[in-house]
Amino acid sequence: MTTDPLPAASAETLEAEAAALDAADPLRAHRDAFVGAETSLVYFDGNSLGRPLRASIERLAAFTRDEWGGRLIRGWDESWMELPFRIGDAVGRAAIGAAPGQTVIGDSTTVLLYKLVRATFDAAVAADPARVEIVIDRDNFPTDRYLVEGIAAERGGRVRWIDVDLASGVTPDALRAAVGPQTAVVVLSHVAYRSGYLADAPALTRIAHDAGALTVWDLCHSAGSVPVESDAWGFDVAVGCTYKYLNGGPGSPAFAYVASHLQERLAQPIQGWMGAADVFAMGPQYRPAAGMRRFLSGTPPIVGMLAMQDTLALIEQVGIGALRSKSIRLTEFAVRVADRLLAPQGVEIASPRDPELRGGHVTLAHPQMRAVTARLWTRDVIPDYRDPGGLRIGLSPLSTSFSETLAGLRAVDAAVRAVARGGTG
Ligand SMILES: *Cc1c(COP(=O)(O)O)cnc(C)c1O
Numbered sequence: 001m002t003t004d005p006l007p008a009a010s011a012e013t014l015e016a017e018a019a020a021l022d023a024a025d026p027l028r029a030h031r032d033a034f035v036g037a038e039t040s041l042v043y044f045d046g047n048s049l050g051r052p053l054r055a056s057i058e059r060l061a062a063f064t065r066d067e068w069g070g071r072l073i074r075g076w077d078e079s080w081m082e083l084p085f086r087i088g089d090a091v092g093r094a095a096i097g098a099a100p101g102q103t104v105i106g107d108s109t110t111v112l113l114y115k116l117v118r119a120t121f122d123a124a125v126a127a128d129p130a131r132v133e134i135v136i137d138r139d140n141f142p143t144d145r146y147l148v149e150g151i152a153a154e155r156g157g158r159v160r161w162i163d164v165d166l167a168s169g170v171t172p173d174a175l176r177a178a179v180g181p182q183t184a185v186v187v188l189s190h191v192a193y194r195s196g197y198l199a200d201a202p203a204l205t206r207i208a209h210d211a212g213a214l215t216v217w218d219l220c221h222s223a224g225s226v227p228v229e230s231d232a233w234g235f236d237v238a239v240g241c242t243y244k245y246l247n248g249g250p251g252s253p254a255f256a257y258v259a260s261h262l263q264e265r266l267a268q269p270i271q272g273w274m275g276a277a278d279v280f281a282m283g284p285q286y287r288p289a290a291g292m293r294r295f296l297s298g299t300p301p302i303v304g305m306l307a308m309q310d311t312l313a314l315i316e317q318v319g320i321g322a323l324r325s326k327s328i329r330l331t332e333f334a335v336r337v338a339d340r341l342l343a344p345q346g347v348e349i350a351s352p353r354d355p356e357l358r359g360g361h362v363t364l365a366h367p368q369m370r371a372v373t374a375r376l377w378t379r380d381v382i383p384d385y386r387d388p389g390g391l392r393i394g395l396s397p398l399s400t401s402f403s404e405t406l407a408g409l410r411a412v413d414a415a416v417r418a419v420a421r422g423g424t425g
Contacts, residue, residue: 014337014340014341014406015403015406017333017402018333018401018402018403018405018406019402019403021329021333021402022401022402022403025326025329025401025402026322026326027318027322027323027326027397027398028401030314030318030398030399031398031399031400031401033053033054033055033314033398034051034052034053034054034398034399035051035052035053035054035056035057036051037051037399039380040380040407041380041381041382042380042381042382042404042405042407042408042411043382043396043399043400043404044381044382044383044384044392044393044394044395044400044408045382045383045384045392045394046244046245046247046394046395046396046399046400047221047225047244047245047360047361047392047394047395047396048244048384048392048394049243049244049250050243050244050245050246050247050248050311050396050399051247051396051399052247052249052307053247053307053310053311053314055310056247056249056306056307056310059306059307059309059310060303060306060307063303063306067079068303075302080300080302081279081300083105083300083302083305084104084105084106084296084300084305085101085104085292085293087105087305087308087309087312088103088104088105088255088256088292089101089103090309090312090313090316091103091105091223091242091246091255091308091312092230092257093316094224094312094313094315094316094320095223095224095228095246095312095315095320096219096223096228096229096230096238096240096255096257097227097228097229097230097231097232097233098230098231098257099231099260101260101291101292102230102231102257102258102259102260102263102292103255103256103257103292104255104256104292104293104295104296105242105253105254105255105300105305106253106254106255106256106295106296106297106300107253107254107297107301108251108253108254109143109218109220109239109240109241109254110143110147111254111270112239112254112255112256112295113143113144113147113187113216113218113239114147114150114151114269115256115268115269115270115295115297116216116237116239116256116258116266116268116295117134117147117148117151117185117187117216118151118155118268118269119237119266119267119268119269120184120185120214120216120236120237120266121134121151121155121157121184121185122155122267123214123262123265123266123267124184124185124213124214125155125157125184128212130181130182131181131182131183131184131212131213132156132157132158132182132184133157133158133159133160133182133183133184134148134151134152134157134158134159134160134184134185134186134187135159135160135162135175135178135179135183135185135186135187135208135213136148136159136160136161136162136186136187136188137161137162137163137164137169137170137174137188138161138162138163138164139164139166139169139192139194139195140187140188140189140192140218141189141193141218141220144187144189144218148187157184160178160182160183162174162175162177162178166194166195166350166388167195167197167349167350167351167352167363167365168192168195168197168352168357169189169192169195169197169198169199170188170197170199170204171200172200172203172204172207175188175204175207175208176207179207179208179211179213180211181211181212183208183211183212183213184213184214185213185214185215185216186204186208186213186214186215186216187215187216187218188201188204188215188216188217188218189217189218189220189221190217190218190219190221190222190226190228190359191220191221191222191225191226191359191360192221192359193220193221193386194350194363194386194390194392195350195351195352195363196221196331196351196352196358196359196360196361196362196363196392197351197352197357197358197359198222198226198352198356198357198358198359201217201228201233201235202229202232202233202234205217205233205234205235206234209234214236214237214262215235215236215237216236216237216238216239217230217235217237217238217239218238218239218240219238219239219240219241220239220240220241220244221244221245221359221360221361222240222359223240223241223242223244223245223246223255224244224245224246224247224311224315224320224323225244225245225323225324225327225359225360225396225397226320226324226327226359226360227320227321227324228320230257230259231259234259235257235259236258236259236262237256237257237258237259237262237266238256238257239254239255239256239257240254240255241254242254242255242308245311245360245396246308246311246312246315247307247308247310247311247399248304248305248307248308248311249304249307249308251304252304252305252307252308253300253301253304253305256292256295258292258295263290263291263292263294264290266294266295267288267294268288268294268295268297270297271286271288271297272296272297272298273298274293274296274297274298274299274300275288275289275293275294275295275296275297276288276289277289277290311398314398315398318398323397323398324397326397327359327360327395327397328355328358329402330360330395330397330400330402330405331351331355331358331360331361331362331395332355333402333405333406334362334393334395334405334409335349335351335353335362337405337406337409338362338364338409341409341410341412341413342364342366342409342412342413342416345366345413345416345417345420346366347364347365347366347412347416348364348365348366349362349363349364349365350363350364350365350390351363360394360395360396360397361392361393361394361395362392362393362395363386363390363391363392363393364390364391364393364412365388365389365390365391366389366391366416367389368389368416368419368420369385369389369390369391370385370389371419372391372412372415372416372419373385373391375415375418375419376408376411376412376415379411379415381407381408381411381412381415383408383412391412393405393408393409
């Protein structure tokens with residue numbers, strides 16, 4: 001826990017502290033590069049759908065006009081066929097510590113996870129038929145849990161569930177107890193969507209590997225928010241969203257990482273023409289392409305890949321280390337303000353208090369948070385709600401200021417009080 005540098009709470013102290021933190025923030029100028037930064041709206045949901053960069057407005061317009069409108073179908077040969085790989089490599093460089101040739105932009109997170117969990121499961125069983133278990137925690141994101149259940153059912157496998165504390169996540173001890181000679185694949189989120197718990201990915205990967213299992217990491221809440229070193233940490237497979245901290249826009253396609261040494265061993269289940277060895281040979285039978293192309297299925301969603309390039313360029317410019325240190329300052333400030341303003345109303349911190357164990361968001365728990373969230377949305381303060389009683393405060397480091405964070409938490413304070421009084425006004 002951080003020690004509080006300031007004496008007893010007064011309104012001025014917190015406002016002055018937020019202003020001082022903004023003035024000292026080396027990333028503060030970048031906030032103005034986002035659409036809507038000039039308004040008083042408080043955005044606490046950049047971890048669910050990031051704000052667009054202003055540069056993306058012109059990029060999308062220029063694409064429609066010049067590339068789609070101007071080049072028409074010639075665009076595929078001229079650049080679009082290579083775009084999933086070019087932007088994949090940019091994700092690798094900027095956000096997930098992957099050398100080129102291991103990251104591709106593909107389908108939705110759900111579909112990529114399905115394809116790759118199934119492929120890793122099949123590869124593990126092929127190498128050792130005793131490995132029939134997929135290990136996953138009960139508090140992983142619904143899509144991850146649901147598709148793991150489906151894959152186990154269709155492939156004759158079993159799910160081994162890890163129980164976790166909802167305000168925390170999967171610890172090394174918990175994973176050690178779950179894996180063994182029966183484990184095929186371990187599926188884990190790097191940053192837990194509910195609590196923000198930051199898993200020790202290198203340690204957990206080692207534990208899975210020591211048990212002879214493969215790993216699939218879900219990086220949805222980490223890419224663009226916390227440092228990830230896919231190569232150095234020995235990841236096998238990773239998948240992540242691009243519409244959260246990478247600001248790719250609603251439904252922008254996900255990325256997949258597959259370590260070079262594993263690519264040829266994995267056969268994904270949706271054998272489409274875009275993943276075939278010679279796309280335009282249109283041969284009688286499917287033969288998978290070499291490299292990351294084999295994980296594609298159909299025509300890549302090019303329009304959806306446009307906006308993320310602006311954020312990737314910005315992350316490369318400022319560095320993920322600078323983003324992470326601002327993210328830690330933001331979440332520490334939010335925890336400090338919540339302890340002062342909201343704890344007296346019975347609001348609890350449902351996230352790890354140690355910043356080393358926390359990603360880019362903080363969850364505040366109170367039995368009335370569903371009503372509080374609805375009230376905040378009518379007042380242009382936009383967090384989101386997650387059962388049980390969790391208000392998620394997402395603090396996207398490039399687009400969120402300390403003053404915005406404080407204004408939002410003051411609104412939470414007012415909303416909790418109003419809901420407690422049964423007020424509606
Ligand atoms: C947001 C999120 C997803 C979303 O999957 P989609 O297919 O993009 O809807 C998956 N997993 C985690 C951990 C997430 O946070």
